[in-house]
Structures are given as C-alpha cells and as structure tokens.
Amino acid sequence: MKKNWLIALLTLLAYLPSQAQNPIIKDVFTADPAPLVYRDTLFLYTGHDTASVSETNYKMPDWRIYSTTDMVHWKDYGTRLSPRTFAWATGDAYAAQCVYHNGKFYWFVSTFHKKDGNSQGGAAIGVAVSDRPTGPFRDAIGKALIVNEMTKDKPHAWDDIDPTVFVDDDKQVYMYWGNLSCRWVKLKDNLTELAGPINFITPRNYIEGPWVYKRKNLYYLVYASAGTKPEMIEYCTAPSATGPWTYRGIIQENVPNSFTTHPGIIDYKGKSYFFYHNGSLPTGGSYRRSICVDYLKYNADGTIQKIVQTTEGVAPVK
Template sequence: MKIKTIIARGISFLVVFCTANALAQNPIIRNQYTADPSARVFNDRIYLFPSHDIPPYTNKNKENWFSMEDYHVFSSDNLTDWTDHGMIVTQNKVPWVKPDSFSMWAPDCIARNGKYYFYFPSTPKDTTIARGFTIGVAIADKPEGPYKVQPDPIKGVKGIDPNVFIDKDGQAYLYWSQGNIYGAKLKENMTELASEPVKFDNLPEKGLKEGPYLFERNGTYYLTYPHVENKIERLEYAMGNNPLGPFKVTGVIMDEAANGCWTNHHSVIQFKKQWYLFYHNNDLSPSFDKNRSVRIDSLTFNGDGTIKKVIPTLRGVGNTPAKAKIQADRYTSLSTAGASVAFLDAADAFKGWKTILSAPKAFVSYDGVDFGTKKLKKVLVQANAPTGGAIEIRIDRIDGPLLAKVKVASGTEWKMAEAALLKYVPGTHSIYIISTQGTPVEIDWITFE
C-alpha cells in the first residue's frame, strides 16, 4: 500500500493507492470512489473502466456537484480479487480538455486489431469545438495502458457517456447521450464517425435519459440506459433487431435506489457463461450521492429474451474462500430484530463496516463461502463486546450444522476471538453468525484456518 498527500488549490487530499482489493462483496472497490462502470472481457479477464469521483473542490463551485479529474482501470479473473492498475488518463494531460473542469465523466473501452480504445467525455477548453461536452479517445497496446490520448475529440459528437459496440460483421458503433440518446457508425480507425448520428426515437420523452450501453444476445440488440421516470434514475432497456434501431421500450432492469442515490449507470457483460450487471450506488458516501461506488450483481433472462429485474445486493457475486476475511456486513440476510450494520469509523468510510448483534438469536448470514476440501480446524473472529458476548457459527440455515461456539471477552477494544471447529464440512455453504448471549457483539470479519 502506498499513501500520498496531494495538495491542489490549497486543499490537501490523502490518497491511498492499493495494488489489489480482494473483495467479492458490494461495493467492489474500497480504496476510492468509483462510478459509471464499463466492464469488458479481454483475454479471459474482466477489465473495469469506471469514472473516478473525488471530494469536491469547494472553491470551484463543486461543493454540490460531481468532481472528476481522471480515470483508473481495474481488473479481475474471478470477480473476487480486483487489481487497481492505476491512473490511465487525467484532465491535465488531454490537449483539448479544459484542465480545471473536473468533468471526466462516464467512459468506455473496446478492443480492436490488437489495440484498446478508451473513450471519455469532458469539457473542451475551445468552445468553438463544442459547448458543454464532447468525446475523446485514448489508445493503448494493453488494456491497463499506458494510453496515448488523441489530440482532438471525435468530430461531429456532442454529449456524454460514450459506449462502443462492435457487431459480428466487424462494424463498430458509438453511442452517447445529450438530452436524447444517439448512435453512429465508426470508421475502422475507431476515432472518426462513418455515418451521421441517429437519434433514437420511441424512448421515454419524460425525464432525463443518459448512459447508453448496447449489447447483443442471440441476435437481439439491447439498448440499456438510466432514466428518470420519477425523481431519480432507474435502469431501463429497449430491444431491437439492428444496432441503430428502431428499439422498442421493454422494461426495467433495476428500480430506483432505495437509499435515494440520484444517479445510476451500468454495463452488462457475459463472463464464464454468466451474465453480470455492473452499476453504482453511494455506499461509501451515504450523505453525498456525488461520491459513488461500483457494485456487481448477477443478471438473468426470461425464456422470451426479456431481462429479469435485478434486485441489488450487498453480498454481490463470486464465492469467498473460507480462509479469506469474510465481511459479514456485506450480508445475504439479516434478522429483523437485534441485527444492524454501521461504519467502523463514521469519519472514514473507507475503513468499511461492522455487523452489530444485540439481541438473543439475532443473526447475519453470508452465502457462497468455499470451505475447500482440506480440513479446517478453527475460526477467528475480529470482534468487540463491551460487556462480553457469545456467538454460534452454523452453515446452510439458522438451525443448520454447528461449526463453532465463540466467546468474546469484555472490553472496549477490538480483539481476536477464536474457537476450535466442532465440525468440518467441505464445499461451498452459507454461514450464519448468531448471537447466543444477547449482549451486544460487534463483528468486523471472520476467517477459518
């Protein structure tokens, strides 16, 4: 881990650079704010290209708005262990971008002919190019970079939220939004339009539409987009038989966020025969929804090709090895009485969360724990119990096989409690952590050895 203090315009920021985040739970990136995730599969590995929210610069009228100055790229081969490859593009090194605009919004990336093309919107410093936003391209030999920024934005494009799609016949398309959603063909060089932009009609006229993301499945083209039907965005989709439409509005992929996060923005990929929805929420910044964090959940289809609505989870996707730190606060289920989740440190959300069990039989469950095939002998629990406490750990159901009984000594400091396993069951299971004494027990994580 590297820690660096950055001073800009008299404001100091402590930035933590982590080489990896071993997290299968939501949100998947915990060392910085991330939003607008564009996920791609390159060479059997997932590469994630999100935008990068930062704390706002109050002296630039950003105190209540989005502040974004650069992009990072992350990758994983298992949806569980994510590597931060570092910053790939920053506003101060893009020739056409206004360097103090902090408007490096939602990007995308695509591979073609051994090159990787990274598309990003921003505010041009030359207003004769465009008022508002336009879209530029950076090119690399590897998905993690380094990227070489093209000197000029794409001619004929005004707007935000670029998305690129390459059809089976090799034709590439660019999609973007500016009040409405537009699409056009791209030339082979991937940096110029090959056709006039098409405005997609028959989409909802009421409310903001943005963030187009197009994918194809079984010959059907899905145009997906965030839309403000009421007060905040939900994810919707339309279906068609051609990359440039027409599209028929079909349904909702994900409802409005229960916590009121105003935006959502997404991508959809298939990886190892499973489809996934990448999206964002403001988990790490509950009081300011302009600092957001990327999530993943599974996506499935009905027999007629329509999309089943995705219910957002904290648990996320992927299995967690029993020998890893299992963050029970990213739970699958939580008892309705006596169980809750809170930040470990209200002043520093990046430290994560804790689970609080404060009543007899209060529980938290967490599925997808892989116990492997080699016998494990004990469980370790990072816990805090001011007056002492006790928990049981069971598998598969709340009254399932008992793995361990753990006593937590009294005290006001976090401590490691451990107990021998009473039973070992190989394979992948849900675990249940249950309060047995009723006195409050706080749990940071558990692991098995």
C-alpha cells in the first residue's frame, strides 16, 4: 500500500509545474516561437540565439524544434534546420513558421540571400519541406520564394522577414511577412509558388513579426508594434483573410529585458495559448532571448484580453 501511495505521489508531482516554468526552455536561448498542433502533440519551432553577453547584434545560426503533450514537459529535438540547408542563403536564421498542408510539413523561414544572378542580397524567405513534423527538412524549391527585389516599398535590405502562413477554410493559403511594411500574398496549393501579386497593408504601429489565424468567423492579424520601444504586441481583426483590417489595440506590454517580442498563438486541448520571448534567463537579453507561454483569453465579442505575463506559465493538461 505504501508503495502505491508513493507511486501516486510521484506521478502527481510530475504533472505539477515548477514555480517558475517561464521561460519554458532554459538550457539554450530561443526566440521567435511558432507553435503547430499535429494530432495530439504541440510542436514548437524556434529560433536560436547564440550571441555572447557582450555582443550587440543577433547571432542566430539555426532553427530548433520542441514538442509537448501536456504543456509542461518539453521534448528537445535539437537543431533541425539552418540557412546552410539552402544553397542560396547566407547569414542568420530569423523568425520562421511551420505549417501542415496536403500531408507534408512546410517550414517557411527568413534568412538572407547571397549576391548572385537571382538577387543582389538582402533578406529573403525560403521554404523547407518534410514528411514529418520533426524532419529531416530539405529546400522545397531550390531557390528563395521571396527576394528583396520583389518588394520595393521600403529601402532597407532586411524588410522581407518573419513569414506567417495561414490556410483558410477553403484551403486557400496566404503568407504575410515584413519589417516596417506588412505584405501578403496568396500561395498556390503546393505552397512553393505565388498565386497572385504581393499586396501591402499598413496596420497601426506595425513593425514586424505578424501572426495570422482565424477564430470562429473572425480573422486576426497579431504583430510586434513600433508605437514605443521596446516592442509591444498589437492586433487587428477582419471579416476575411484579405481584410479590411480594423485596429483593436495592445494585448502585450513590453517584455522583461528584451526590446523585441514575437507572438505565436495556438489552441490546444481546449485552451488558447500565447507564446512569446523575453530576456529573463540569467545572462539573457535582447540578443539572448527565451521563449515563454501564457494563457490567451477572449471577450464575448472576440476581442483579445490583455496578456498577463507570468513566471509560473501555464498548468499541465492531460
């Protein structure tokens, strides 16, 4: 009997979150969270900060994958993709998102393009593909999907970053991205070709890091804002994936010890979750960030309540 009670106690303790679950990954610095639910598992695709404490710019060599089935215990798959996967790419591994479509996993990434016959350099968006959510991933088309020469509304070379991809109910696929300018385009069903012209929109205070999704009959465009420094998270809603977008306000204030933040929103096992990053780990900072997760809650009219940032994080789910 005593042994059975001990087993039951240990089982219970295994499902109790620690007092400081956030950040959820503590052994390496991670940024730009992109959650994906596949079957009964939540997969988390992340960037990876490796800058030293004294460096004053990003050093992001690769992208990593984690997974959970209870929102508390995370399995680490390590590095699963890097700019070296793409023969045309060079430089850092900026924000990315993986989506499931037609039986395959497409990982849309932002990095930089070599100067060659296809581009004069600058930020670019590529697509990797795999039959499994954890890879191995390969370059899906052997070239960049978006290069700097395709978007001329902004003069800086790092404007084509932070892709988010949304598959609507009618299976039409949309991609949104951009720094200082939010762009969107329809993608063909193979997710490797554009299906129309690139469009430009100007959400209030928009700077980067868009995340687009649909809940009930409302479309959400959530993004990092430049209304103040450091960044906050603001959002718009619309009746369709193409707008018109109505500004709704701020949902996340500044995060600790980082001038950037980045949204990743997902529903999983009956609850809504808001992923983001901050610089709260020891020796952390704006170039040594860490991913956190807290609850996301809605009002009756579909508007989003302010995110409550916690060190406790979220409770385990079965």
